[in-house]
Amino acid sequence: MRLESKGTPIDTMRERLILLPRRLRVAHLRALIGRQASGSVRGAELASLLRDELMPQSGESRGL
Numbered sequence: 001m002r003l004e005s006k007g008t009p010i011d012t013m014r015e016r017l018i019l020l021p022r023r024l025r026v027a028h029l030r031a032l033i034g035r036q037a038s039g040s041v042r043g044a045e046l047a048s049l050l051r052d053e054l055m056p057q058s059g060e061s062r063g064l
Helices: 009-017 022-035 041-054
Strands: none
Touching: 009 022, 009 041, 022 041
8 A cells, every 4th residue: 555645745754654653653753853953944843743743632641
């Protein structure tokens, strides 16, 4: 099955990452952010994806 990409490269990444379990999505995003140059636009986009991933979803408890 091939994913149809419509939009920006960050949209494509979001579509591909959604296939992974949450813990792997977080790990991959952290690794990708670490490889970006400081202050890069792509790094900021990846950081935004990571923030979205780490935000608790409605109806989900954090178990604290």
